Amino acid sequence: MATLHRSPTDNWLTLPVATWQDTYETLHLWTQIVGKIRLALTPKINHWWHSTLYVTPRGLTTSTIPYGSRNFQITFNFLLHQLVIETSDGTTRIIELAPQSVANFYQTVINTLKEISIDVRIWTMPQEVAAPIPFEQDEKHTAYDREYAQRFWQILVQTERILSRFRSGYAGKCSPVHFFWGSFDLAVTRFSGRRAPQHPGGVTNMADWVTREAYSHEVSSCGFWFGGGGQEALFYAYAYPEPEGFKDYPIQPQEASYSSDMREFILPYEAVRQANDPDTMVLTFLQTTYEAAANLAQWDRAALDYAPVLKS
Structure with a gap:
């Protein structure tokens, strides 16, 4: 190898x-x-x-x-x-x-x-x-390279660490940091507390009623995906429903952008790898994309955002 x-x-x-x-x-x-x-x-x-x-x-x-x-x-x-x-x-x-x-x-x-x-x-x-x-x-898929399997897991360790830190800044309903085996990504989702319009469905080999249960309530979701279909690994963030003006909201860092095809903000993993301070880059991306969703959709941030109580 x-x-x-x-x-x-x-x-x-x-x-x-x-x-x-x-x-x-x-x-x-x-x-x-x-x-x-x-x-x-x-x-x-x-x-x-x-x-x-x-x-x-x-x-x-x-x-x-x-x-x-x-x-x-x-x-x-x-x-x-x-x-x-x-x-x-x-x-x-x-x-x-x-x-x-x-x-x-x-x-x-x-x-x-x-x-x-x-x-x-x-x-x-x-x-x-x-x-x-x-x-x-399925006799087609047979590969297992130990080095790559370990790299996959080690990237998950780093990502889970940062997503858990980001998760701690929210007092509202918030998911654990999950690995979704269908989409093969690690994600954490914040909820505004309001119900969402019915999701249109259309996910590859996924029943629409499954997707509608997943998105029954308004969310700001973010995570890490390992890539595929010509796309390299990336951090992502999206809102459902997507509020007006979301794709044009001024998020950070400058390496991030909005993908019209994916309908989400993306931050290339390679940009994070090459950064002087990867943790800060990712946390900035997660926070500013959350603000894009929450501010534009008028979430009650005074009630939902959370600053941990520190010892005096």
């Missing part, structure tokens, strides 16, 4: 889409399998918050999933390259993360769960991907 160059601080790693496309596509589908298991067994929470994954010091996890009088969790460990299944009765099962087809990964996970008396059925059609292949039939 070719040498990959790191940024000066070693925190923001290079990961151009073309260098890891095959691993990207396989990991996307593996996370969908695990995410759909959580979705199938976890009590429903508004906006599909019961379906997402979370960043850990070693990878991604479902967090606790209830199952009868027991519970369990499934974790991708990208340091040891393992999928770890742990239950509340002390059982642990480990599946090696290595090059293998989506079909094999799916069957191994389902069979391993059955061995520890967890029976789950999921809809096996992938979501939000072009030309989806049912998991049990």
